Amino acid sequence: MKRLLGVMALGVSMGAALLGSAPAMADTANIAVAANFTKTIEEIGQVFEKQTGHQVKFAFGPTGKLYAQIKNGAPFDAFFGADEKRPLKTAEDGIGIEKSYFVYAQGQIALYSAKYPVAEHALEVLKEAKFNHLAIANPKTAPYGERAEAYLQKVGLYDGVKAKLVNGESIAHAFQYVVTNNAEIGFVALSQLVDPQSPVYQKGQYWIVPQSEYKPINQGAILTQRGANNVAATAFMEFVKTPKAIEIIQRYGYNVQ
Amino acid sequence: MLELFGTSVNLAPIWLTLEVAAITTVVLLLLGTPLAWWMAKMRSSNKVVLEALVALPLVLPPTVLGFYLLIIFNPTGPVTEFLRFFGFEGQLTFSKTGLVIGSVFYSLPFAVQPLMHAFEAIPQRLLDAASTLRASFLDRFFTIVVPLSQRGFLVAATLAFAHTVGEFGVVLMVGGNIPGQTRMVSIDIFDHVESLEYDQAHILSAMMLIFSLCVLMLVYGLNRRFGVKVG
Structure with missing residues (x-):
């Protein structure tokens, strides 16, 4: 009986949260987001705001910067990083809540060129290496760069x-x-190529590096202690796991587990 | 590599930074002196436009300047084509040459403004008197203008040098962060911070901080003693 009451209470509160447009229930969440996810999360945010009446405000930046800000007391309710390491590190620091952590997207690496036939002959192009510059993200600081470098090493083309x-x-x-045009070819994120607003949308050629060839680029999200009491923040964390949000994430060139 | 407080610090970015800053300072003094002279003597209202153009790097975010440089420096772009005309080979982005040219743009106001103020402060009658004694322009410049603007030159050189050392956005955008070639100290610090290597970041940052403080104290000390206007 007690349990039934509990379930009913939960049902009522969930119903209220879903109806949610009652202004008294609405809340505002401040969320730190890795810059690469800007457009995707803005679109998710719009749908979320429409459905729930809550507000989400995003601050974008490099994951390391955001982490340093959060560690030093920046008022964020949740943190969407570009990797797993730094969101999890906020939990170690006692700021993030470990059990709220989840992987919200997996980045995909693509080899892009406006000059070379990479769609069909990516490995030959890399092997011949006729280009002057091959751009990658800094392997030391950026997961995409690290995976691209590891991939080159794996297929024996790094040297x-x-x-x-x-x-x-x-x-x-x-x-x-x-x-x-400063580098003729580069390892970039698929999300940068499939976005209709991308400057190279449907220009040049790209080849998606098979996911089996590199360790997944997991992007992790975590709620902060501050955000635990924020209805908008907790609701948004759940919303990102819904099919609607996943559809948006996949459309922008990310995998979802 | 240098061992400090149990942390090993790679000094190559520091040497590269000092080298780029030194070359930039020389180029800026060579180009900035005639420009500052011309501006100091200008009476037409065009001077306002020129002053605004020179001061532009002060207000433009360096990443914006860097992005424009990335566009105009590209291998098929106008600047590279122009330099090819003089036998330049290779590419401006991802090279030391590109870093120097970028830094020259970025630090231009820091060299030109003190020089211009120093030149403006020279009494015209001294130059006129020298003219009546048939001193040529170069003669007047080197025997009157240069000695009287000594402090202006010193301030211009110090500020141009220091500002280039502290530069981040421009070198980040056009450099490509290649170890030993374009990885300057500010980028190195940024990388350490990004990869949570706070010890190395602290040491390099402390070096930068102390260096900048010394340079600024030098400049303000000169200001106090000789009353040179800055900025």
Whole structure:
């Protein structure tokens, strides 16, 4: 009986949360988001706000910067990183709540070029290495760069292109090198190519590096202690796991587990 | 590699930074002096436009400047084509040459403004008197203008040098972060912070901080003693 009451109470509160447009229930969440996920999460945020009446405000930046800000007391209710390490580290620091952690998206690496036939002959192009510069994200700081470098090593092409590598600070920066023609070819994120607003949308060629060839680029999200009491923040964390949100995430070129 | 407080710090980015800053300073003094002279003597209202253009890097976010440089520096872009005309081979982005050119743009106001103020402060009658003694322009410049603007030159050189050392956005955008070639110290610090290597970041940052503080104290000390206007 007690349990039934509990379930009913939960049902009522969930119903209220779903109806949610009652202004007294609505809340605002401040969420730190890795820059690569900007457009995707903005679209998810719009749908979320429409459905729940809550508000979400996003702050975008490099994951390491956001982590440093959160560690030093920045008022964020949740943290969507570009990797797993730094969101989990907030839990170690006692700021993030470990049990709220989940992987919300997996990045996919693509080899892009406006000049070389990478769609069909990616490995030959890399092997011949006729280009002057191959752009990747900095392997030391950016997961996309690290995986791209590991992939090159795995297929035995790293030494051949090593002298031609140029490092973008982030995957966005590596992408700029290619878009502005300073590097003729580059490992970028698929999400940068499939976005209809991308400057290279349906221009040039790309080849998606098979997921089996590299360790997944898991992007993790975590709720902070501050966000635990914020209805909008907790609701948003759950919303990102819904089929509607997953559809948006996949459309922007990410995998979802 | 240097061992400090049990943390090993790679010094190559520091040497590269000092080298780029030194070359940039020389180029800026060579180009900035005639430009500052021309601006100091300008009477037309065009001076306003020129002053605004020179000051532009002060207000533009460096990443914006860097992004524009990335576009105009690209291998098929106008600047590279122009330099090819003089026998330049290779590519501006991802090279030391590109870093220097980018830094020259970025630090331009720091060299030109103190020089211009120093030149403006020279009494015209001194130059006129020298002219009546048939001193040529170069003669007047090197025997009157240069000695009287010594502090202006010193301030211009110090600020241009220091500002280039501290530069981040521009070198980040056009450099490509290649170890030994374009990885400057500010980028190195950023990388350490990003990869949570806070010890290395702290040491390099402390070095930068102390260096900058010394340079600024030097400049303000000169200001106090000789009354040179800055900025």
